[in-house]
Amino acid sequence: MLSEPSAATVRATLPAVGAALGEITERFYAGLFAARPELLRDLFNRGNQAAGTQRRALAGSIAAFATHLLEHPERRPDAMLTRIAHKHASLGVTPEQYALVHEHLFAAIADVLGEAVTPEVAAAWDEVYWLMANALVAIEKRLYEEAGEPGWRRWEVVERVTETADVTTFRLRPVDGGPVADFRAGQYVSVRVELPDGARQIRQYSLSGAPDTDVRQISVKRVAGDAASPDGEVSAHLHARVREGSVLELSAPYGDLVLDADDDTPLLLASGGIGVTPMVAMLAHLADAGHRAPVTVVHADRSPVDHALRTDQEAYAGKLADAGVHLWYERDVPAGAHAGLVDLARVPVASGTRAYLCGPLPFMRAARTQLIEQGVAPADMHYEVFGPDLWLAQQG
Structure with a gap:
């Protein structure tokens, strides 16, 4: 819950901050990647960055969280936070990275809004940020603890099936021969591949097979780009280069779109x-x-x-x-x-x-x-x- 002084300041400044969030997030990512280029190479989706969709999603989530704090101060927006936390956990985001994000995000806010960022305004939005960040850290900690196979694990492609002209299914088993934990129907895994330029890009793919088998199955659509966005780097790589016997790195299953119904629920x-x-x-x-x-x-x-x-x-x-x-x-x-x-x-x-x-x-x-x-x-x-x-x- 926001303190009363911060709530008043956020309420007064939300229209201005919200209107500038697009520019703020653009400058945030530019500053972050200038300081830490390996994050763009090996963690963030380069295609989404080029298309601007990640910036818009970040701006929307910040605005939505701040608005929720003002309109519903008695409760936390757990549905929104859980969705974000699952994605972060699938990428291996660490608590330490939130301090790095804070540094560059608030530098971008000061850069865009200038003198409007008084000490009171900075303190209020700092409170918003850490309420959101600490909530995400707590949820992600729980998700990591619940994961049966935390971190990255090597999986061998044991079968490749052409489903359509642009969709291919890959069935995989762990290289280490160890057990395969069940997943909840609807969840996804992150897949990390090394591209020809050395980048280790990560994408999420829903598990498309039965949950209680000894294989993981993903069905990947080759993403064709257009004037607004490039071709999908990872999907193109998987379609062109990955065959039976190839090895991929997979995360544990994550995702909150899971069946939650008893036998009487339509x-x-x-x-x-x-x-x-x-x-x-x-x-x-x-x-x-x-x-x-x-x-x-x-x-x-x-x-x-x-x-x-x-x-x-x-x-x-x-x-x-x-x-x-x-x-x-x-x-x-x-x-x-x-x-x-x-x-x-x-x-x-x-x-x-x-x-x-x-x-x-x-x-x-x-x-x-x-x-x-x-x-x-x-x-x-x-x-x-x-x-x-x-x-x-x-x-x-």
Whole structure:
């Protein structure tokens, strides 16, 4: 909870600070990487930095946290903090790095706002920062303690499967031959690879196989760049260079988009494109557990040939006692599927449904709106964003 003097100062300065956060975060990253270039090379996603999405996500999370402190001083925004902490834990972020971030972030604030940063203003925003940072450190400490295999572990690719023209599945076993801990359906792992220029870049990929097997399975979409962002460095590397026998470094599983429902809870699993990956793991778990309540499966894609893991998705759904599969395609629509964009008004949604969403932001925004219109409570909707969470400030 913010002290009363700091709360008053933050409330008075939030409009100005919020309006400048885009420039502040841009200067923050520039200063941080000038001082510590190895962080950009080996920790931060260079593609997200080039596209500016990480800066926007950081600005949004700071503004959302400060706003929450003012509007709900009696409680902490744990949903938002937990989502960030899982990502940090998957990257191996340490408590010491928060002091480094503080140094460069507050230098950027002073640089951008100049004389407006009085000692009182600096102290108030310093309090905001450390409330957020210390909360994240505590959550990340717990996550590290809970992880069955903390740190980086070497895994050998034992099978490579082409799913579509731009999606490949990699199945891996630990090089050390040790046990493979279960994960919770919906979680992801970080994958660290060494690129040709020597950089050791890290990306997160949802685990797309059943949770209780002796392998880890990830299904990777090759990211094609455009005018606003470059090609995906790591996904291109995995597609072009990684074969059976290759070795990758993986983190322990993390992520808060996990099934949390008993056998009486109706579920809706909605995915778009490569967002299908955590949903397949969820379906595998539900099939194995013999889930009895209704499960509604919704997926949208460009066409049937672009729909990765469709066979697995339909096979697991077919093992459930009460499941319906609803597919939307933009072209080459087969019999039984729908044309165009997802319209959940055409899908029966049982009372008390808990929904899980994963896919592009426009898809998830539309699905969330349609589900609310169907009577699904906002608290019963959970989502995963691949990459910086630009939805975080709105949904946290």
